[in-house]
Amino acid sequence: MHPALQMKNITQLPPSIRDVASKAAGNSRTSKDVAAARNLLNVYPRLSSFQRFALLPVFFVNLDPEKIPTAEDLDTSRRRPAIREEVLCALSALDAVLNLGAPEDVGPSLWPRVRN
Numbered sequence: 001m002h003p004a005l006q007m008k009n010i011t012q013l014p015p016s017i018r019d020v021a022s023k024a025a026g027n028s029r030t031s032k033d034v035a036a037a038r039n040l041l042n043v044y045p046r047l048s049s050f051q052r053f054a055l056l057p058v059f060f061v062n063l064d065p066e067k068i069p070t071a072e073d074l075d076t077s078r079r080r081p082a083i084r085e086e087v088l089c090a091l092s093a094l095d096a097v098l099n100l101g102a103p104e105d106v107g108p109s110l111w112p113r114v115r116n
Contacts, residue, residue: 004108007061008063009054025058031088034062038096052100059100060109062093 017040020079023029023038037058041047049101068090069083 002106003107004053005060007057009057012054013051017047017055021055021058025061025108029062029089031085031092034050034058034089034092038092041096041100044068056100056106059096062089063097088112 005027010018012023013021013081020033020036024033025060026033028075031043037055041052073083074087
C-alpha cells in the first residue's frame with residue numbers, strides 16, 4: 001500500500017479537520033460523516049497539498065470492497081437496511097478521490113478499490 005494511504009497520516013491534520021476525518025474513517029461512520037470529510041476539500045480551499053493528501057486514508061477506507069455492496073446485495077437490500085449508507089459512503093469517497101488530485105503514484109493502490 002502507498003504510504004499516503006496509511007491511517008496515521010490523519011494525525012498530521014489540524015485538530016478540527018482531524019476530528020472530521022477520524023469520524024469519517026471510523027467503524028461507526030455514516031454517509032454524513034464521509035460527506036463532511038469530502039466537503040473539507042471545498043470548505044478549506046487553503047489546505048496545503050500535504051493536508052489534502054492526508055485525507056486520502058479516509059476515502060481509501062471507504063472504498064474497501066468488503067464494505068461496498070455487490071449487485072446481489074442491492075437486489076436483496078430489504079434484508080440489509082444499512083446498504084444505502086454503504087453505497088453513499090463509497091460514492092462520497094469516490095467523488096473525493098476523483099476531485100482530490102491525488103499524486104499519480106497513489107493510483108495503483110487505489111485502483112483495485114475504485115474498479116470494484
